[in-house]
Amino acid sequence: MxxxxxxxxxxxxxxxxxxxxxxxxxxxxxxxxxxxxxxxxxxxxxxxxxxxxxxxxxxxxxxxxxxxxxxxxxxxxxxxxxxxxxxxxxxxxxxxxxxxxxxxxMKQIFVNPQSRIARAEGGVTWGELDTTTQKYGLATPGGVVSDTGIAGLTLGGGFGWLRNKYGLSCDNLVAVEMVLADGRHVRASKDENVDLFWAARGGGGAVGIVTAFEYRLHPVGPEVMFAFVLHPASNARDALRFFRSYVETAPDEVSAMAVLGRVPHTDAFPAAQHGKPYVLFGAMFTGPVDEGERILQPLRDYSTPIVDFSGVMPFTEVQTMWDEDYPSGEMRYYWKSTYLNKLSEGAMDLLIERAYHAASEHSTIDIWHIGGAVKRIPTTASAFANREANFLIGVEANWERRIDDNCNISWTRNLLEDLQPFANGSAYLNFPGLMEGGESFLKKIFRSNYPRMIDIKEKYDPDNLFRLGPIEKYREDRS
Ligand SMILES: Cc1cc2nc3c(=O)[nH]c(=O)nc-3n(C[C@H](O)[C@H](O)[C@H](O)COP(=O)(O)OP(=O)(O)OC[C@H]3O[C@@H](n4cnc5c(N)ncnc54)[C@H](O)[C@@H]3O)c2cc1C
The missing domain is CATH 3.30.43.10 (Uridine Diphospho-n-acetylenolpyruvylglucosamine Reductase, domain 2)
Known part of the structure; x- marks a missing residue:
């Protein structure tokens, strides 16, 4: 041997x-x-x-x-x-x-335009899936950056520009094919291996390796109205109040977010504005473009913007709008999250104060409005547990040098801690920091669904082969 x-x-x-x-x-x-x-x-x-x-x-x-x-x-x-x-x-x-x-x-994609179902293998990215489904004028809810994988994003939930109209990515799964801990390759859907299908939708790959995803598709585009406008942050609180009241009455066709950050030093922005704080309103209207233009217009008219990239454009272009801001391998990233039931004055003040004093100019605070289809699905319907909150707060530290790791990580952690009095105590699995926090982090993810997740794990993966979390943790547990 x-x-x-x-x-x-x-x-x-x-x-x-x-x-x-x-x-x-x-x-x-x-x-x-x-x-x-x-x-x-x-x-x-x-x-x-x-x-x-x-x-x-x-x-x-x-x-x-x-x-x-x-x-x-x-x-x-x-x-x-x-x-x-x-x-x-x-x-x-x-x-x-x-x-x-x-x-x-593993990149195969098949689209059946009649049944409006796409089957995509586990190595497909959102850009690849969107480009293929859009050939038929169809799409399924994905993320907002095209080179993100469908696998991790869907298994953890999946927030994107179609969410309020059609739900999360995991809500649109019709079936998955997965390899279990004992090596069986099975299909799970609402009719087969129902508990595995439940755990696959939001469970983050804790019960097996998904080799293929089947998604329900919806008519989208090919052109859509997209608002993407940076307003000066001279009165950021007023801007967030405006955003809050706008989304309160917006129809399900609108999936919107507000982002607090500082203007990048690139040619796409007026040089005089570089480094200055902004409040970005981003929103897509899933429906007729003329109606979208009218309904999204208030987001553009809110002030004299720093820059307004809004317009009628192909859905596939919307899906790549942020690609350049998240280069692969070059930057260092630490993202965490929490959910707020309401965007209170106290929460807004804290977010504004921290956003514009972030350790890195590349960092942002993203306020995702959650409504419509996401909320209509019962919490018990799948492992994804956080549906009642109205806002997901993504705290994104993005920086360049190793020497700045500690201050950027601390900026994120401190803000998350200080946000807790305003938050509902939960977190999003796909913005996990470094997956620190162990079981208490998982409880924030699965909340009332945690006991059922554990039952399913015990049934299909009693030795915990598929661990949620970095491998270092695995080693620690074993030693
Ligand atoms: C630039 C960027 C933009 C993002 N935008 C969004 C967004 O708009 N909306 C949103 O909700 N999230 C977003 N995210 C978060 C994203 O959902 C997660 O980073 C997700 O984990 C990425 O999936 P992946 O397949 O690319 O990653 P990977 O790193 O390959 O996998 C992620 C996790 O899933 C597991 N996994 C991967 N494939 C499988 C499989 N086939 N079966 C079982 N387990 C598997 C991995 O082990 C890993 O733990 C974004 C992330 C980035 C970096």
Whole structure:
């Protein structure tokens, strides 16, 4: 028996040479080791703060590859991470040592325009899915940046520009195909493996690896009215009051957010405004463009804007509007969140004061309005538990240099702590910081659904093979 260091940094893991060779031969995708030329590219994730060195990266080509990986890591007690689009802020799709089960090359998409259903494999990004479904004038609710993976975003919930009209990404799942801890590859829907389907919608991949997602599609675009306007923050409180009253009466067709930040130093903005505080109103109208123009106009007319990028544009363009602001691998990111039932005066004051004194000029505070279809789904219908709040607050620290890590992370944590008197005590799984907080963080995510999540975990994954959280935590737990 040979001790193969490459395969695990956990002491005591034994894999024979034969077993490894047999495993390699069974995989139809690609296997990448540290000695391969593209190893660094394959291990890199979106957050530049994350720098981890897996021993083996298996770029799966098929669901059967995923099955073989799951069986291999379980049988040999090898720790692992699962990768979709690689955009998790905590970097939970890559691990130090062990194996990355990487689905990013699984890119098949099928659209059935008659039944209005799309089936997309686990490595698809939102840009790829939107471009394909838009060929038929259809779309499903996704995120607001196109290179984010459908996998992680959908499994954790999924807030985007279609949410108030059609719900979260996970609300639009019709079925998933997933690999369970025991290696079975099953389909889950409202009629099959109902409890797995429940846990897949908001459970963040805690019960298995999803190899394919089936989404309900809706007629969208191809052109939509989109408001994207930066107002000066000279009276930011008044601007947020205006936003609050606007969304209170806006129809479900409007999914809106307000963002507090500072004007980027790029040519897209007037030089005199660079670095100055802004209040951004962003909103998409899911419906006829002329009606959208009328209904979104007040967001544009609120003041004399710094810049107004609003207009009638292709839905696919709306979906890429923020892409440039979130470069992959270059910047360091730490994002956390909480939910507010109401945007009180105290909460607004705190958000304004902190936004414009952030440690980095790239950081923002995002106020997502939640309404319409998201709220009509009962909390017990799926693992996603936070539906009653009216606002999701995303606190995004975005910065450039390692030396600034501590002050940016502290800025986010301090604000979250100070927001607690105004908040409802919960958090969004997909804005997880570094997934610190362990069980108390998970309780904030699943809230009243936590006991059912635990029951389903015990039924399908009693040894907790699929852990929510970074691999370091896994090691700590084992030692
Ligand atoms: C630039 C940017 C923009 C964003 N915009 C939005 C937004 O508009 N709305 C929103 O709701 N969220 C948004 N997010 C948050 C986003 O939802 C999460 O970062 C999400 O985890 C990304 O999914 P991924 O597949 O790209 O990431 P990955 O890092 O690949 O995976 C995320 C998590 O899911 C697990 N996972 C991945 N694939 C699978 C699978 N097939 N089966 C089981 N588990 C799996 C991973 O192990 C990991 O823990 C954004 C994030 C970024 C970085």
């Amino acid at each position: 040979t001790f193969i260091n490459q395969l695990s940094m956990i002491p005591g893991v034994l894999v024979t040479q034969n077993e490894l060779l047999k495993f390699e031969a069974s995989i139809s995708g690609r296997i990448i080791y540290a000695t391969d030329r593209d190893y660094d590219e394959a291990r890199a994730v979106w957050n530049g703060m994350i720098d981890r060195y897996p021993e083996i990266i298996v770029q799966c080509a098929t669901a059967q590859d995923v099955v073989k990986c799951v069986n291999f890591v379980r049988e040999h007690d090898i720790h692992f991470a699962v990768r979709g689009g690689g955009h998790n802020v905590a970097g939970s799709s890559v691990c130090d040592g062990g194996m990355v089960i990487d689905l990013s090359q």
